[in-house]
Amino acid sequence: MGMAESILLTIATAATPLLIAAIGELVVERSGVLNLGVEGMMVMGAVCGFVAAALTGSPWLGVLCGILAGALFSLPFAFLTLNIATNQVATGLSLTLLGLGLSSMIGESFVGSPGVRLPNLFIPGLTELPLVGRLLFGQDPIFYLSILLVFAVTWFLFKTRTGLTLRSVGDNHASAHALGIPVIGYRYGAVLFGGACAGLAGAQLSLVYTPQWVENMTAGRGWIALALVVFASWRPLRVLAGAYLFGAVTIGQLHAQALGLGIPSQLLSSLPYLATIVVLVLISRNRRLTMINTPASLGRAFVPDR
Amino acid sequence: MVFVQSSAETAGPNLLEVRGLTKIFGTLKACDGVDLTIAKGEIHALLGENGAGKSTLVKMLFGSLEPNDGVISWNGEPVTIASPSMAKKLGIGMVFQHFSLFEALTAAENIALSLQADTPLSTISAKARALSYSYGLPLDPEALVGDLSVGERQRIEIIRCLLQTPDLIILDEPTSVLTPQEADKLFETLERLRAEGKSILYISHRLDEVRRLCDRATIMRHGKVVGHCDPRQETPSSLARMMVGSEVKNAERPPSAASGEEILGICGLSRKPAGPFSMPLKNIWLSVRAGEVLGIAGVAGNGQGEFFEAVSGEARQEAGDAIRIRGQQAGRLGISARRLLGAAFVPEERLGHGAAPRMKLSENLLLSRHRTDRKAFIGTGGFVKSGAIQSAAQRIIKAMDVRKSAPDPEAAALSGGNLQKFIIGRELDRQPALMVVNQPTWGVDAGAAARIRQALIELARGGSAVLVISQDLDELFEMSDAIAVMHNGELSKPIPIAEATLEKIGLLMGGAEPGHVHVSAETA
């Protein structure tokens, strides 16, 4: 396997969790809800996925548990913000804080225990192809799932009636309610989907990226995913591009650290976070464009009058 | 009062019968035992002033509000309408006063959302286009709603409603956003629908159109039905008496003394659109003199809000001389500095713009007066003199007869009319040299509206200049010494009230050649 090929492979592995979490959050925000709990749901997915895989020996069960954990963990957020109209920013924050705390408690006795890695795909003939074989036909299943998700969400949002309704709820929840669209129902669906995606992204971290459990192992990836949604102007295909850009930055700084160029490793490590800021600045500068793209109800509490 | 037996009524059961419908919000009975009968093929008016409970009633008929008590019968069968989709299934369609549209979606997508699923979007576009032309309401299904005018938006609402082939169509104050000419077109459409056997529930507080269009009328006051009548047999004043419950006096307008100096001068004011869907202002010239009330008419969304922000200084201009207040260049000044020059402003939105909803009235007093009355209200170190603002608030409450439930309640706890009286009174209390008011009586009951109009006229007659922006033509004709019209971000020349007719103003509101009217205005 050549150097370039292996770098590309690692970029894909680094980009996948960002991509999945961001796609989930994109659907949530398209429905008009801002869930800042991505980091918390992601780390819960990571710890539950790891623990389930370690206890049963099956990485597949681990993935399943990760998804379930993320979705379940999004429920208290959904209840508070949707049923009793709490502030979405603060509630999302508390989800992240609780997730980081709960995961470190659950995972405490698993720190340092050997992980189980989700096996890569192997198709005789295809996977062995030179150059593109490993890249296209030899990766882990979650990679393929992530790409599939991007296209499925694009199709859902822009080609289906349910997707249109979801976007309408995000644009103007009062109008949607007046038309008899069950606003809260749609938002519950979106928040649960976002939770499941974040959970899957977390499971990818602890079952593929670095098959082990380390406290706070998401290291801000949930927040970067949130930034990616803004960067992508709420369009799925742009999330794909953004996630791979960030994957490249992450891997690039790791390689630079290995080479030992005399640059402090701490500076290199903070590059993904600095890059997030730079990218956000660049994309937000055009106020008008941001205003058009942002779902108009984003972050606003909805209380139906009955 | 005359009770008429509609011909349809004898033919079979009524389309809709409502008995004892009641809705309670907290302690307020918004609807109190309301009875209503609508026959097949009639246009039925629901009359009442703001806050009489009309909107609450129709929201219950459309399933967006749940009644506390009462029976609704549809074609003789008692039904419970638990949601708008059930209402649609029954055959009830609704055109909302505050549209339920989605700005970021196209007209076709907006229509699709209220139809049953599984109709492909292309089919809906074609159907909508065909239907809209057949009713003389042309519509581009691919246009983004955010880019459309208010009149066009209403067309979408109507088409969306018609595509569901309803038997009963509810229209809530449909003409409040239309020019008189556009309203005529709407009436033709409605008459045609009646001819097709559909029933229409027409909600309005405009008596002329009700007398012209409707077969029967039900009149509401304070949540109760106070009468049924045939509007054609009534005079506007008899209808008004039923609505209000007492004689309503028009404001008295003594002859103008507008020979005074210019207080507000606007010279070539232009403004780029502030947001994705807002209107640019194009080269506006205007002069308001001491002693006069100048009215600005126009259909909603033609730049009135943007104009108000530019005059108030919430949006500043690049050129200082674009706005002059009492001879001083004010274009680059912010709102506080313009207030210091003697100007006062009352915006359209009461809650969230003119007042902070969750703050007390005394604190809301500070909102527009912390700078002009700094000495009286703010002590050393920036501390607020709470005694001073409270007694000033009580003074305003007394002067304007603001009715409230607590000594110093939150702004949101007041009714629309009482809050507006407080907001207007807050500015009058300063005796400003210039008063700019956007929609002074929007959503305000008749008694409060009369009081507000009278107070503004008196301010002008006392030597101040008053600029009133309103969509209510009756109001402008009652108050103004001259009326200018805003259309598409442009302002016509003011027409002196003696020469202004409903038709002339209506044409300008619809965007007719301003030159035509200019000539007649200048020859005067």
Next chain:
Amino acid sequence: MRLELVKRPQQSTLFAAISPLIALGLTLVAGAIVFAMLGENPFEALYYYFVDPLRELWSLHELAIKAAPLIIIAVGLSVCYLSNNWNIGAEGQFIMGGILGSMLPVLFPTFQGPLVLPLMLLMGLIGGAAYAAIPAILKTRFNTNEILTSLMLVYVAQFFLDWLVRGPWRNPEGNNFPETRRFHPDAVLPELFPADGRANLGIVFAIVAAILVWLLVSRTLKGFEVRVLGASPRAGRFAGFGTTKMVFFAFMLSGALAGLAGISEVSGAIGQLRPTISPGYGFAAIIVAFLGRLNPLGIIAAGFVLALTYLGGEAAQISIGVSDKVARVFQGMLLFFVLGCDTLIHYRIRLVRSALKSDAAAVAKAAEPASEGA
């Protein structure tokens, strides 16, 4: 069955006062359940967690040490959140205040005297304020979401501190340990009652800051400006208050206070810079701010409650062997319950039995003749 929110005509003063207490009660119940699931006697565990640390004087001193930074940061954050500026990067501003404030004792250890400490505190304030100005600039100039930028800057600050204590600022006589030299006595925050325990001047700063900010928010025109711009920005612009200025004011005030907390912690409780100088105070202070209902006086009480969860975690680990990670779970749950209970201030919550099924049948029946007619 469904929940229905009914808006109250006026805020409920009753619930405004007791909602934090209800939230505390719910947290205790949930905590008991967590302990029971961990196989502990819930009452015993809660006792060790929440009562035991309050029984000894030295332990009360520790409580004050932990409460001080929480209160100082949260008081600043309350101004931010009241004005609708979402600074969640106080942890980073805390670190930057700690770093800048430590410059004197670390780089100029020979410069001593009574002037050192005030200068350090001043530099701590400046460090935090300057770091908080970054998201404020980005928000006002480039319209960039301050939640994400302020948070990203936390990671950057952590890496910067790590680099300093392992690189240029490492103690030359410290056997390569990643820490700076220990501060000389003039650079250490004095203890209040050295005979009884370690509590230092930090808690005094906290209470003074809370009282001053309370006066500012509730009694002055500036405070009115903060509240109006936060609750109804459009009304704030109508009043002539500048949004841009307010963003800077809120961010830099909260940043300065976080920086003050940072240098107080470094100079008081730690005495030198290390790779980690905060057990998440900057984030826990968010919980403190909300538990105190964004009222600086309430925040004083809330700060002690959160400090108790830290101490209780340590105490419970020693006495009954429950992981001290439970502390963070408690803190997270507490914020959840606080936010939920705050709804009661503005709304009445009713459970409504819905009769949708029978309605659907009635409609279907009634719709038949209607569709025939169409």
